[in-house]
Amino acid sequence: MESILLWLAAILIAPFFSALILKVKAFFGGKKGPPLLINYYTLIKLFKKGSVYSNSTTFVFKLGPIVSCCTALTVLLFLPIAGFDPVFSFKGDVILVLYLLGLGRFFTIAAAMDTASPFEGMGAAREAYFPILCEAAMFMILIFFYRITGMVQLSAFFAGAGTAGLWQAAGAPLIFIVIALFIILLTENSRVPVDDPATHLELTMIHEVMVLDHSGPDFALIELGSFCKLFFYSAIISRLAFPFDTGIAGYNLGIFALVTGCVYLVVGVTESVIARYRMDKVPQFVLTSFALAFFATIITMEFIK
Amino acid sequence: MSQFFLAVITILCGGLFSLVLTGNKTLSRSIGVILISAGSLWGLLSSATSLMTGGEGVAAFSFLNVFEFVFRMDGLSAFFLMAIFLVCLVAAIYSYHYMDGHGSALGTAANYFFFSVLAASMALVVTAGNMISFLISWEIMSLSSFFLVIYNYQSEESRKAGFMYFVFSHVGVVFLFAGFGLMYGVTGTFGFDAAGAMPEGIKLAVFILTFIGFGSKAGVFPFHVWLPHAHPAAPSHISAVMSGCMIKTGIYGIFRVYTLLGLTTPAAGYLVLIAGIVSGILGVAYALGQNDIKRMLAYSSIENIGIILIGTGVGMTGVATGNSLMAALGFAGGMLHVLNHAVFKSLLFMGAGMVLHKTGTRSIDALGGLLKSMKITGTAFIVGSLAISGLPPFNGFVSEFFIYLGSFNGVGLSGGALVAGLCAIVSLAVIGGLALACFTKIIGIAFQGEPRTDAAVDKNEKGATMLLSMVALALACAVIGIFPAAFLNMALMAVGSLGLNMADIPLAPFGELTSNITFGAFIFLVLFILVAGIRALAYRGKPLAKSGTWGCGFTQPTVKMQYTGASYSGSILELFGPAVPVAEDHPPIQGRFPEKTYYKSQVNDVAEEQMNRRVVNPVLFFFDRLRWIQHGDTHLYIGYILLAIVLLLFFV
Numbered sequence: 001m002e003s004i005l006l007w008l009a010a011i012l013i014a015p016f017f018s019a020l021i022l023k024v025k026a027f028f029g030g031k032k033g034p035p036l037l038i039n040y041y042t043l044i045k046l047f048k049k050g051s052v053y054s055n056s057t058t059f060v061f062k063l064g065p066i067v068s069c070c071t072a073l074t075v076l077l078f079l080p081i082a083g084f085d086p087v088f089s090f091k092g093d094v095i096l097v098l099y100l101l102g103l104g105r106f107f108t109i110a111a112a113m114d115t116a117s118p119f120e121g122m123g124a125a126r127e128a129y130f131p132i133l134c135e136a137a138m139f140m141i142l143i144f145f146y147r148i149t150g151m152v153q154l155s156a157f158f159a160g161a162g163t164a165g166l167w168q169a170a171g172a173p174l175i176f177i178v179i180a181l182f183i184i185l186l187t188e189n190s191r192v193p194v195d196d197p198a199t200h201l202e203l204t205m206i207h208e209v210m211v212l213d214h215s216g217p218d219f220a221l222i223e224l225g226s227f228c229k230l231f232f233y234s235a236i237i238s239r240l241a242f243p244f245d246t247g248i249a250g251y252n253l254g255i256f257a258l259v260t261g262c263v264y265l266v267v268g269v270t271e272s273v274i275a276r277y278r279m280d281k282v283p284q285f286v287l288t289s290f291a292l293a294f295f296a297t298i299i300t301m302e303f304i305k
Numbered sequence: 306m307s308q309f310f311l312a313v314i315t316i317l318c319g320g321l322f323s324l325v326l327t328g329n330k331t332l333s334r335s336i337g338v339i340l341i342s343a344g345s346l347w348g349l350l351s352s353a354t355s356l357m358t359g360g361e362g363v364a365a366f367s368f369l370n371v372f373e374f375v376f377r378m379d380g381l382s383a384f385f386l387m388a389i390f391l392v393c394l395v396a397a398i399y400s401y402h403y404m405d406g407h408g409s410a411l412g413t414a415a416n417y418f419f420f421s422v423l424a425a426s427m428a429l430v431v432t433a434g435n436m437i438s439f440l441i442s443w444e445i446m447s448l449s450s451f452f453l454v455i456y457n458y459q460s461e462e463s464r465k466a467g468f469m470y471f472v473f474s475h476v477g478v479v480f481l482f483a484g485f486g487l488m489y490g491v492t493g494t495f496g497f498d499a500a501g502a503m504p505e506g507i508k509l510a511v512f513i514l515t516f517i518g519f520g521s522k523a524g525v526f527p528f529h530v531w532l533p534h535a536h537p538a539a540p541s542h543i544s545a546v547m548s549g550c551m552i553k554t555g556i557y558g559i560f561r562v563y564t565l566l567g568l569t570t571p572a573a574g575y576l577v578l579i580a581g582i583v584s585g586i587l588g589v590a591y592a593l594g595q596n597d598i599k600r601m602l603a604y605s606s607i608e609n610i611g612i613i614l615i616g617t618g619v620g621m622t623g624v625a626t627g628n629s630l631m632a633a634l635g636f637a638g639g640m641l642h643v644l645n646h647a648v649f650k651s652l653l654f655m656g657a658g659m660v661l662h663k664t665g666t667r668s669i670d671a672l673g674g675l676l677k678s679m680k681i682t683g684t685a686f687i688v689g690s691l692a693i694s695g696l697p698p699f700n701g702f703v704s705e706f707f708i709y710l711g712s713f714n715g716v717g718l719s720g721g722a723l724v725a726g727l728c729a730i731v732s733l734a735v736i737g738g739l740a741l742a743c744f745t746k747i748i749g750i751a752f753q754g755e756p757r758t759d760a761a762v763d764k765n766e767k768g769a770t771m772l773l774s775m776v777a778l779a780l781a782c783a784v785i786g787i788f789p790a791a792f793l794n795m796a797l798m799a800v801g802s803l804g805l806n807m808a809d810i811p812l813a814p815f816g817e818l819t820s821n822i823t824f825g826a827f828i829f830l831v832l833f834i835l836v837a838g839i840r841a842l843a844y845r846g847k848p849l850a851k852s853g854t855w856g857c858g859f860t861q862p863t864v865k866m867q868y869t870g871a872s873y874s875g876s877i878l879e880l881f882g883p884a885v886p887v888a889e890d891h892p893p894i895q896g897r898f899p900e901k902t903y904y905k906s907q908v909n910d911v912a913e914e915q916m917n918r919r920v921v922n923p924v925l926f927f928f929d930r931l932r933w934i935q936h937g938d939t940h941l942y943i944g945y946i947l948l949a950i951v952l953l954l955f956f957v
Contacts, residue, residue, distance in 0.1 A: 050847035054854040070836040090821040103696040113749025115854045121868025132738030139734040217843035
């Protein structure tokens with residue numbers, strides 16, 4: 001029961017965290033920035049609106065937002081939040097989770113290609129490209145976790161004493177893993193330096209350009225889905241950053257929220273101090289995460305027999 | 306076994322009657338379709354029954370008192386028979402409307418004749434119990450499929466593809482002869498049973514020789530060169546049969562020889578795994594580079610053969626290291642992928658066939674927007690694409706899931722098994738991502754957007770049997786994906802006859818894993834309905850406007866501005882560098898009044914180029930020198946034969 005409440009709370013609070021990034025970027029830009037509840041206002045506004053559909057589109061265009069939102073929500077069901085047990089958990093669930101994210105991507109791309117827009121095609125091609133490298137890195141990280149825990153299950157890594165166990169078993173290489181996960185977070189969620197969600201030029205966008213033609217509640221679903229997806233990765237990093245159990249549920253939740261907020265702040269700072277990379281440099285950046293995870297795994301072979 | 310033979314005979318009768326009744330075109334086609342599909346259905350049911358009941362059977366026929374034909378059915382044969390009969394059943398039904406008005410009456414009848422021979426010979430290959438029956442069935446299979454490839458013999462492309470296929474299948478069979486010959490030389494019998502007692506070195510040599518032979522049939526990189534030529538040349542239901550099950554006979558051969566030899570050296574497992582990884586990654590990368598819809602599917606078959614071999618390699622490594630759970634997971638995943646690939650690849654070829662039938666072109670850059678005029682075909686094609694990309698809740702995910710878990714078991718070990726598991730996992734992840742890119746490309750360019758040329762404007766999707774077959778296969782993708790338990794059990798039955806010690810293998814985790822997959826699919830579907838419901842609520846009573854696509858401020862868009870297939874895949878292919886070379890031809894725009902220019906790009910197959918340069922050209926040069934032997938004088942030819950016999954007498 002409490003896991004389901006946590007799941008609902010995560011969905012409700014995810015838009016708030018995303019607003020933190022905007023606030024940080026505004027601070028660096030010397031601006032006041034939008035209110036912290038901006039994303040809720042936007043979602044409510046979008047849900048109230050109607051939609052305009054392109055003549056070129058088919059049912060896939062309408063299916064895209066549903067699937068991408070629904071996969072993000074499903075994925076959160078398997079995520080241990082603040083060390084609590086997830087709603088559902090089984091052996092190999094993390095493979096299902098990664099492939100569900102792939103399913104969401106498939107439909108986002110298909111919905112973009114549905115509009116016959118060359119810009120959206122361009123975004124779609126990039127959206128198909130970078131996650132290939134991300135997935136390789138992600139599975140490399142899973143190999144690392146498997147070496148230590150002998151499990152392929154999210155709750156074995158991030159619930160209860162699991163995370164603290166990871167640090168005890170392989171503290172130093174785990175720092176590599178945290179950095180690798182952060183790079184994956186930036187890539188999978190279309191943040192700077194891979195993609196710039198705030199750019200004004202469609203040619204240089206990845207994710208934003210793919211959803212240009214979506215409007216109203218459809219767009220709200222896409223936004224909600226991407227907030228949840230960002231929360232998913234941030235929660236993992238936050239749990240790795242603070243793996244301890246204080247013994248009191250309230251404290252655990254509070255600290256978790258604080259640390260997660262910090263992850264978003266770091267994303268905001270990264271976006272403010274780094275310019276986006278040229279498109280052909282992005283693969284190298286993403287492959288860095290693979291290399292880090294690979295080295296971390298190699299290190300475990302020496303020290304953890 | 307008698308059920309099996311009756312089913313095969315029924316299939317053969319279909320082809321024969323079709324040929325006899327050539328005079329009446331519709332009757333000839335109908336009788337072919339009815340008997341082939343009836344025989345396949347019969348065979349499907351009987352092989353499924355014998356798989357579930359664990360029934361085994363042997364039948365032996367003596368021929369001229371010289372050879373004995375032995376046919377034997379065990380779990381492995383029954384599993385492959387299921388895949389073969391399933392694809393042939395659906396392909397036969399599909400062909401009824403596909404062959405409608407396609408070519409001459411005799412051509413159609415010949416197509417059904419060779420189709421029935423191909424179906425029957427594939428069934429015999431996977432049940433063959435000794436070398437003689439195996440090689441003869443194998444040869445009939447290669448020849449009948451050769452005649453099917455050159456169905457459009459008027460076109461030069463088809464003839465070339467057919468010739469290439471002919472040469473490749475015969476070079477491949479030479480390796481099989483070498484492997485089997487070595488086996489015969491050591492054991493002194495045509496039977497398979499004594500093979501397990503051979504010395505380890507011979508075993509490995511036999512395995513490698515037959516692996517090359519079987520690999521060239523299965524399309525393992527770099528012996529795949531014939532495949533992207535032959536599959537597109539054949540009519541689409543034949544492409545479905547060839548890709549869906551004929552190339553799997555190569556996989557069957559690898560499994561069978563592995564079982565017979567009882568190999569335990571890790572080297573064999575690594576060989577299979579490396580072949581699988583190379584075929585998987587390069588297969589899908591080349592698929593991504595293609596703009597011909599059927600060529601793309603052909604390369605994607607190479608990729609899936611790669612995935613099957615990765616599973617097999619993981620399983621073999623598991624056996625070699627004595628980790629029975631890893632072995633069972635890897636083998637079961639690979640085995641299940643055989644069935645899954647048969648289902649979704651034939652679905653995709655049938656979808657491509659529908660597109661080809663109605664638009665007359667295979668080039669995706671000439672198509673676009675077909676989803677609007679071909680709703681059922683398009684939807685079925687999307688389902689097939691999701692399945693082949695390994696996405697839940699469809700069947701491709703299930704088999705990859707098991708291969709992943711098997712590989713993770715290897716990662717927990719040390720040494721070779723660790724490296725094998727690591728490579729398998731990472732390459733499966735990369736293959737999955739590339740397959741997603743590949744199939745979003747084909748859907749996005751061919752089925753979505755706006756028609757790029759007149760070929761794709763105002764098309765229909767008439768042809769009830771074609772639609773029926775595709776819908777049935779799409780449903781099968783979903784059913785296996787959501788309820789994999791029964792199918793996994795069948796795969797495990799087949800794995801059981803691989804000579805593993807099944808008593809060692811804990812079967813409880815398998816039941817748990819399949820129920821988890823079902824559970825995960827249900828969670829997803831429930832949330833999907835929930836979100837769709839919220840969306841429907843949000844749109845209740847709202848105005849929905851129709852308008853043009855937002856052109857980012859540009860007001861005069863044309864269909865030519867849409868993204869093309871080559872631009873979609875361009876940046877991803879750059880990652881592969883010289884392994885997947887893209888040849889571009891684009892005269893630059895020059896002068897104040899520039900001439901009309903064009904852009905052409907194509908992905909050249911490295912294996913084909915190298916093979917041409919290093920093998921084909923030297924061989925041709927050598928044979929050119931020997932031309933004088935071929936003078937056309939019959940007397941001297943008879944002299945050659947006599948001379949050869951006399952020389953051979955010295956050795957006997």
